[in-house]
Amino acid sequence: MEKFEINILGCGSALPTTRHFPSSQVINFRDKLFMIDCGEGSQLQFRKSKIKFSRLNHIFISHLHGDHCFGLIGLISTFSLLGRTATLHIYAHKDLKMILQPQLDYFCKGMTYDVEFHDINTNSSDVIYEDRSLSVSTIPLKHRIPTCGFLFQEKPALRHIKREMIDRYSIPIAYINCIKNGYDFITEDGETIPNDVLTSDPEPTRKYAYCSDTKYNPSIIDQIRGCNLLFHEATFAESDKKRAEETFHTTTKQAASIANDANVKRLIIGHFSARYEQEELLLDEAKTIFEETILAKENLKINL
Amino acid sequence: MEKFEINILGCGSALPTTRHFPSSQVINFRDKLFMIDCGEGSQLQFRKSKIKFSRLNHIFISHLHGDHCFGLIGLISTFSLLGRTATLHIYAHKDLKMILQPQLDYFCKGMTYDVEFHDINTNSSDVIYEDRSLSVSTIPLKHRIPTCGFLFQEKPALRHIKREMIDRYSIPIAYINCIKNGYDFITEDGETIPNDVLTSDPEPTRKYAYCSDTKYNPSIIDQIRGCNLLFHEATFAESDKKRAEETFHTTTKQAASIANDANVKRLIIGHFSARYEQEELLLDEAKTIFEETILAKENLKINL
Numbered sequence: 001m002e003k004f005e006i007n008i009l010g011c012g013s014a015l016p017t018t019r020h021f022p023s024s025q026v027i028n029f030r031d032k033l034f035m036i037d038c039g040e041g042s043q044l045q046f047r048k049s050k051i052k053f054s055r056l057n058h059i060f061i062s063h064l065h066g067d068h069c070f071g072l073i074g075l076i077s078t079f080s081l082l083g084r085t086a087t088l089h090i091y092a093h094k095d096l097k098m099i100l101q102p103q104l105d106y107f108c109k110g111m112t113y114d115v116e117f118h119d120i121n122t123n124s125s126d127v128i129y130e131d132r133s134l135s136v137s138t139i140p141l142k143h144r145i146p147t148c149g150f151l152f153q154e155k156p157a158l159r160h161i162k163r164e165m166i167d168r169y170s171i172p173i174a175y176i177n178c179i180k181n182g183y184d185f186i187t188e189d190g191e192t193i194p195n196d197v198l199t200s201d202p203e204p205t206r207k208y209a210y211c212s213d214t215k216y217n218p219s220i221i222d223q224i225r226g227c228n229l230l231f232h233e234a235t236f237a238e239s240d241k242k243r244a245e246e247t248f249h250t251t252t253k254q255a256a257s258i259a260n261d262a263n264v265k266r267l268i269i270g271h272f273s274a275r276y277e278q279e280e281l282l283l284d285e286a287k288t289i290f291e292e293t294i295l296a297k298e299n300l301k302i303n304l
Numbered sequence: 305m306e307k308f309e310i311n312i313l314g315c316g317s318a319l320p321t322t323r324h325f326p327s328s329q330v331i332n333f334r335d336k337l338f339m340i341d342c343g344e345g346s347q348l349q350f351r352k353s354k355i356k357f358s359r360l361n362h363i364f365i366s367h368l369h370g371d372h373c374f375g376l377i378g379l380i381s382t383f384s385l386l387g388r389t390a391t392l393h394i395y396a397h398k399d400l401k402m403i404l405q406p407q408l409d410y411f412c413k414g415m416t417y418d419v420e421f422h423d424i425n426t427n428s429s430d431v432i433y434e435d436r437s438l439s440v441s442t443i444p445l446k447h448r449i450p451t452c453g454f455l456f457q458e459k460p461a462l463r464h465i466k467r468e469m470i471d472r473y474s475i476p477i478a479y480i481n482c483i484k485n486g487y488d489f490i491t492e493d494g495e496t497i498p499n500d501v502l503t504s505d506p507e508p509t510r511k512y513a514y515c516s517d518t519k520y521n522p523s524i525i526d527q528i529r530g531c532n533l534l535f536h537e538a539t540f541a542e543s544d545k546k547r548a549e550e551t552f553h554t555t556t557k558q559a560a561s562i563a564n565d566a567n568v569k570r571l572i573i574g575h576f577s578a579r580y581e582q583e584e585l586l587l588d589e590a591k592t593i594f595e596e597t598i599l600a601k602e603n604l605k606i607n608l
Contacts, residue, residue: 014381014382014385015382015385015386016347016348016350016351016378016382017351018351018352021348040344040345040347040348040375040378041344041345041348043320043344044320044325044344044345046320047320047321047322048322064410064411065411066377066378066381066411070377070378070381071344073370073374074320074344074370074374077318077370077374078318078319078320081318081319082319095410099406099407099410102403102406103403103407106368106399106403107368107369107370
């Protein structure tokens with residue numbers, strides 16, 4: 001199976017602790033890298049992870065709270081010091097450019113590459129990135145400021161053609177791609193061989209959803225249904241449900257019920273408040289609703 | 305002896321490595337904290353050090369390269385999240401306010417405390433901070449942009465009065481402070497008792513100098529003469545002397561000869577280029593000129 005790997009660089013929340021870095025993840029999809037959020041220190045964690053800096057061309061920022069974007073200026077500067085030439089694409093609320101551009105102008109004189117900002121609308125589910133094998137869409141979330149999650153969807157691969165059928169029906173090479181794309185084959189005698197005789201299903205496509213920060217928001221369920229992995233914030237324990245409501249965050253059990261209702265395969269919770277020294281308690285709470293839950297952790301890699 | 309402690313939070317240079325954080329130090333002088341430089345991740349290192357955030361009221365920024373100041377916005381935000389009320393004073397080149405204020409306005413709405421910017425002139429040796437027991441002065445340095453170091457100087461304590469002299473000459477309590485300040489005492493009989501009979505010398509005062517980033521610059525020697533500890537950048541090994549000149553940095557031996565010529569007690573070198581995986585080699589080079597040299601290292605504490 002092609003690589004589709006989630007690397008957790010940081011999974012704490014706004015207050016620094018000795019246990020966590022602020023939010024950042026790197027998705028490795030077939031050796032193309034995509035970053036989600038970039039809290040302070042993300043470039044240090046990135047370096048530690050041994051993932052190759054040069055493979056990163058797209059950064060998605062969920063919202064403009066500091067713990068999700070203060071690491072951008074350092075990362076961008078470092079890329080310039082390293083002589084990067086490829087354009088770096090940043091997808092974020094439109095205010096990011098206004099905030100970041102003056103810093104780039106001041107600190108990164110003689111930049112060796114371009115930074116291109118792409119404004120995103122956090123209120124609708126739009127495809128904001130697409131290539132031959134992957135699409136990334138926004139997931140509208142409900143936080144104190146405009147915020148969205150991101151859905152990474154692998155595109156369907158071509159159907160597998162059965163080698164023995166090529167021989168049996170003497171299928172010319174020129175037709176093979178059509179058949180992989182689902183077309184039937186007509187023999188020289190005029191016989192139609194249906195595509196499902198000639199091919200088998202491709203690998204099922206995989207989906208990863210990142211939802212942070214948000215209050216409990218069941219309206220995302222349809223969009224994330226059946227994901228292989230859902231990262232959902234669970235900033236608070238159930239005992240701090242009131243605090244979660246006030247600050248537009250989610251509790252452990254709320255995150256788990258989203259996972260359950262969306263019928264995802266696995267849930268990973270993160271964005272832990274600094275107040276919990278024993279995060280196993282958060283895990284235990286979530287597991288009472290959704291067994292297939294794990295805790296996010298710095299330097300954790302998950303393969304889909 | 306009163307506390308005068310240097311805490312190294314980061315001693316790398318601009319490119320991130322797995323070995324170092326970028327530049328930052330915290331000086332603990334009699335339980336008042338002073339920060340010098342604030343590279344990305346300084347607040348994380350600060351938290352790890354277990355030094356109390358609330359005791360920090362003054363931050364000195366040597367120059368406006370990112371590896372010396374990208375951590376400010378995160379630190380300032382965190383202080384506000386923690387409900388800090390005391391004014392935070394930042395001493396830096398005047399451009400810092402222009403760069404940082406828009407970020408504060410955007411990310412730190414409803415700040416619980418004030419940030420006061422103090423412009424410094426990096427071309428002259430000025431006292432920029434002073435209290436009853438300490439002064440901090442700028443040390444003009446030579447780098448690619450306006451840069452200065454900082455000299456932390458303990459003020460002379462009062463002279464120690466000899467208890468037996470109080471009895472012998474029946475010195476009234478009201479006179480004691482004058483005598484500690486160096487005045488002679490005149491008895492009721494009109495006899496003058498010279499101050500040096502009545503008192504002994506106070507503890508010698510201590511000095512710490514921080515010099516980074518700079519090219520080899522012997523003009524600082526007079527100002528830092530006799531320091532108890534000199535932190536001097538040694539970005540490059542002797543074999544990369546040409547690169548040091550081009551980038552306005554210092555080599556190991558150049559740093560050591562500054563320490564030697566200024567007759568300081570100890571030298572600590574840092575701001576290591578990412579290219580050296582074996583920093584012991586840098587230490588060995590410096591020691592050929594100045595034996596009392598040590599390597600800076602994250603989480604190192606040095607008591608003067």
